[in-house]
Amino acid sequence: MAEGKRAPLPHDFHPPVASFTVVSDDVVEGGVLKDAQVYAAGNTSPQLRWEGFPAETKSFAVTCFDPDAPTGSGFWHWVLFDIPASVTELPAGAGSGSFEGLPAGAVHARNDYGSQDFGGAAPPKGDGPHRYVFTVYAVDQEKLGPDADTSPAAVGFNLRFHTLGRAQLVAEYENPA
Numbered sequence: 001m002a003e004g005k006r007a008p009l010p011h012d013f014h015p016p017v018a019s020f021t022v023v024s025d026d027v028v029e030g031g032v033l034k035d036a037q038v039y040a041a042g043n044t045s046p047q048l049r050w051e052g053f054p055a056e057t058k059s060f061a062v063t064c065f066d067p068d069a070p071t072g073s074g075f076w077h078w079v080l081f082d083i084p085a086s087v088t089e090l091p092a093g094a095g096s097g098s099f100e101g102l103p104a105g106a107v108h109a110r111n112d113y114g115s116q117d118f119g120g121a122a123p124p125k126g127d128g129p130h131r132y133v134f135t136v137y138a139v140d141q142e143k144l145g146p147d148a149d150t151s152p153a154a155v156g157f158n159l160r161f162h163t164l165g166r167a168q169l170v171a172e173y174e175n176p177a
Helices: 152-161
Strands: 021-023 048-051 059-067 075-084 131-137 163-173
Touching: 021 131, 021 163, 048 059, 048 131, 059 152, 075 131, 131 152, 152 163
Parallel strands: none
Antiparallel strands: 021 048, 059 075, 059 131, 131 163
């Protein structure tokens, strides 16, 4: 990450959509990620709960993205979609480990670690603070279309055209030198 410069957030260049609310017992807006959400420590997906989404929502998607990763294209830590519209909360660990609490029918796409689950924060030592953007998307169809082998970019492409609303939490984590 270039000193003094911050990459844009993942939705800065998308058309505006309705906003709604996402909260977490594990991630605090503007706060620092807990060890449970760090790759080498707990590597556990956080608890998330959302409300106020558009009434016509047919499913949800959840992602975690680090726009500050030194890749030129950021780093996708979590890509989950086809969450039924009746589900408005994911418990901690639903996207990792034994996937306890993962809703039936939900699909994990590959993250940038190459696995189909949540992969926690792991910025390079001394690279400064990285932002982790947890986003919940309200989607206009029950099935987004991609499958579990789809890249995060291709899932994002589909979300770009099928998102009715979006809610996000942004927290930071730094791995000191």
